[in-house]
Amino acid sequence: MTDSAKPTLLVVDGHSLAYRAFYALPVDNFSTRDGQHTNGVYGFLAMLVNLIKAEKPTHIAVAFDTSRQSFRTREYTEYKANRSETPPEFAGQIPLLKECLAAMSITVLEKEDFEADDILATLATAGAAEGFDVLVCSGDRDTIQLVDDDVTLLYPNVQGVSQLKRYDREAVIERYKVPPEQYPDVAALVGETSDNLPGVPKVGEKTAVKWLTQFGSLDELLAQADTIKGVVGNNLREHIDDVRRNRALNRLLRDVDLPVVPADLAVRPIDAQAVRDIFARLEFRTLLPRVFDAVGVDAAAAPMSVAQAPAPTEPDAATLSSWLERADGEVGVTVTTLGGLPERIGLANGEDAVEVAWNEDTAAVLRPWFASAAPKVFCDAKSQVKALRRADAVVDALAFDVLIAGWLLRPSLPDKSLADLVESYLDEKLPESDPTQLVPEEEGATPGQLSWYALRVGDALRQKIPDRVSDLLTEIELPTLLTLADMELAGVAVSHQKLSTFSAELAARADGIAQDAYATIGHEVNLGSPKQLQQVLFDELELPKTRKTKTGYSTDAAVLADLQESNPHPFLSLLLQHREATKLRQIVESLDSAIGEDGRIHTTYVQTGSQTGRLSSTDPNLQNIPIRTEESKLIRAAFEVGAGYETLLTADYSQIEMRIMAHLSGDEGLIEAFNTGEDLHRFVGARVFGVEPAEVTPAMRTKVKAMSYGLVYGLSAFGLSKQLRIEQSEAKELMLEYFARFGAVRDYLRSSVEQARIDGYTETIFGRRRPFPDLASPNRVLRENAERAALNAPIQGSAADIMKIALLNIHAELGDAGLSSRVLLQIHDELVVEVAPGEWDAVERIVTSRMGDAASLTVPLDVQIGRGADWSEAGH
C-alpha cells in the first residue's frame, strides 16, 4: 500500500518490457499496412497505460540501453555474449516507442556504457532517499536487489506484460526465501544463463539459499568454502572466481551520473496532437482513448487532426459532365435532401470535390451517370437512393456503403454516422458546425467534402474487411439495400376506416375496464404506472411480493397470471384485460397516424439495426404487428391490397432456424425429420417420448416444440420448466431425452460456442461475423449471456442471410420478368407481396422457388404461401 501523501516515482526498463511484449503478442495482428511491426510498441504502451491508470505515478521515466556494449562487457567480454541477434521485426520498434513516449511527454533516459537497469537503480535509490514511493518496472531479475521498504518491483510474468507481479520486501522473501539485498548472492551462486554468467554446477536456488542462511553472507560462505563437503563443495571451490565475478557484474550501479534527478520527472501534460499523429502512423486505434483516459485528457476536447478536405467547386452542368467523365475510379456521393427530394449533390474522387444543386440542368447530367457503371461510394445510401428515385434517378453500380461496411465489421455499432466512422477509422474529426451556436465558429462539412470523407473511410474499411465479409457486402447487403429502398417507397396500403373504427372501440372498452377495476379497489389509479400498481397490489391488497426488478416488484403479465392463480382478485384480471386493450389501442392508433397521403404506410428498414444480420423496422415498426389473438386479426385485416393490384401474397419459411440447426449440426435424426415431410414437432415428439408419431399428444407436442425453439436460444432446464410450468426435474428429463435422440445437436451447440471462444467471433453460413469479447470475461453473468448469444448468432444470422438472398433474388426476378407485382414487407421469415392482376401464378412460382433455393442446405427450405385481399386473409 503506498502512502498517498508521498509522491510516486515510476521507472521502467523500456527495452526489456518492449521485448517481452514483442514475444507475447502475435506479430501478424500488429503490423501497419506498410509492413512495420508494432507489437512491441503496442504491448509496452498498453502496459504503461494500465500502470499509469492503476498506480497514478506523479513522476515517470523510461530507461533504455544504448547498445549491447557496457562497462560490464568490458570487464567480462563474455557478458551477454550468448544473446541471439535481435530479431529484425523488433529492431525498428524501439525508436517508434521512443517517439510515442516523447509525444506523451515521458522522459526517456539512456547513458552510454551503462545498462537501463543501472539507471533504474540510480533513480530508485535517489527517489527513495528523497521521499518517493518508487515503482521499478523491469523484466530483469537483477532489479530484485532494488526492493526495499520504499521500492517495489513490478515484474512481468511468463504470459507477457499484461500482468505484472508486485514484489515488495515480503513478496521477495516469500518467493526467493531471501531478502532482496541478498538475492544477488543467490544469483551469483546459481548463475544467470541469459546473461551468459555460469554459476556453480549442481547448485540451484535451494542450495544457494541454504548456504546463505547457514553462513549469513556470501563473503562468509566463500571464506569457509573449505568446510562444505561433497561434489557441490568441490564445485563451489572450483568456481569461486566465477561466483565473485557474477556478484560483481550483477550489482547494479546506484550512482550513475544522470542529467536529471527524480524531481525533474514530474508527469507533464501529453501532447495530444503528437500522440494522435504517431498513433495514426502506427495504426493504433483503440489505444488512443485509453491513453487519454489514463492521463485524464478529455478526448473530445483534445484537438484531432482535421485533414484538409478539398474545397468543392460548383461547376455548371457542362463542367460537371466533363468532371464526371474524367473521374475514373470510385466516386464518393452525398445527396442532401429536402422534403424527400434531392437538394444538393456532392461528389468526390481522390483529389477534388464538386457539388451542385439538383435542378433540371444538373439532373440531366447526373441521371445517366447515376445509372451508369461508374462505381459509387455512399454513406447510408438508402435514404439518398430513395430521394433520387423520387426524382426519377436510378442508382446503379453501388460499390460501397461505409455505414454498412462499418456495421459488418462491428455490428455492435456505435458508428451511426459518417462522423463516427471518420473518428473510428481515420482518427480524424469531421468538421461539424455546432447546432447550438447561432453563428457557428466552425463550418460544417459540405456535401462535396462529406463525399471525400466517405471515400477515404471506404478505403480504410476495405483494408480491415476480411474477404468473405467483403463478398457479403457486395453480394448480399448492397443489393438488399436497393431492394429495401423500393419496398419502402412502395409502402403498404392500410385502411384508415378499419383502424379508426377499431381504435374507438378499443378506447371505449379500455375505459370501461378501467372503471370496473377502480370499483374493485375503491379508488382511481393510473393503470399504466407500474409504480402506482405496486402500491395497490402489494400495499393495499397485500398480495405476495413477486419477482424483483431494479426499482421494485414486477407487475408484468406472467406475474399477474401467477398471482391470479394463488390469490384471486378481480382487480388482477381487469388489469390484464386493460393492458391488452390499451396495448392494442396504442398499436392501432400509431399505425393509423402513420398512414400517408397515398393511403399507405412507408416503414423504414434499418439495415444496420441488429447484431445478427436481421433487419429492423421503424417509424412505424411493421415487424411486430400483433398476430396471436383474435383481436389482432382485425389489425392485420387493415393491411390491404392497394389500388391497381389484385391480391396480397404472403410467403414464409417454416421452421427455418430449426432447419439451419439441422444443417449446421448434421444431426441425422433432425435431418430425417425434415426429409420425411412429417410434422417436425410430431416427429421429434415421437422420438423423444418413444411413441409412434400418431400417438404424440398435443401436450407432448407443446413440450417438444418449446424445447426445440428454446435450444436455439440457449434455454436452460430452469427456463424450460418455467415456460412449460412443469417441474424442473421434468424439464431436465425432457432435455436429456431430447439430446439422447438428437446428440449431434448438443455437440454442435457446444462446439460452436467453443470455436467462438477461440476465434473471438461467430460466423454464419455466409461468413457474417459477430464478435463476442465477453466469452472470455471472468464475470459469470457477462460470460453466460455471451454464450447464449453466441449460440444463437450463427443460427439467427444464417436465417437472416438466407432471407436477404431470397428477397433480393425475388426483387430482381420480378423486375427482369417485367412484372409489376412487388415485395412490400419483410418480417424476418415472411415476405408480403402485392400481386398485380393476372400475375399470381408467375409471382407464386418465383417467390416459392427463389425462397426455396436461396441456400442449399442438407435439408429442404420449405415455403408456405398464403393468398388474400388483406394481410389477415393472406396469412395462415
Add this chain to the structure above:
DNA sequence: AGCTGGACGTA
C-alpha cells in the same frame, strides 16, 4: 426536452 426502466408486440 431527454433519458431510463418496465412492459409487451413480433420473429
Add this chain to the structure above:
DNA sequence: CGTACGTCCAGCTG
C-alpha cells in the same frame, strides 16, 4: 436462469 428487435408510458433529470 431464452435470442433478436422497437415503441409506448411513467417518472425522473435538466
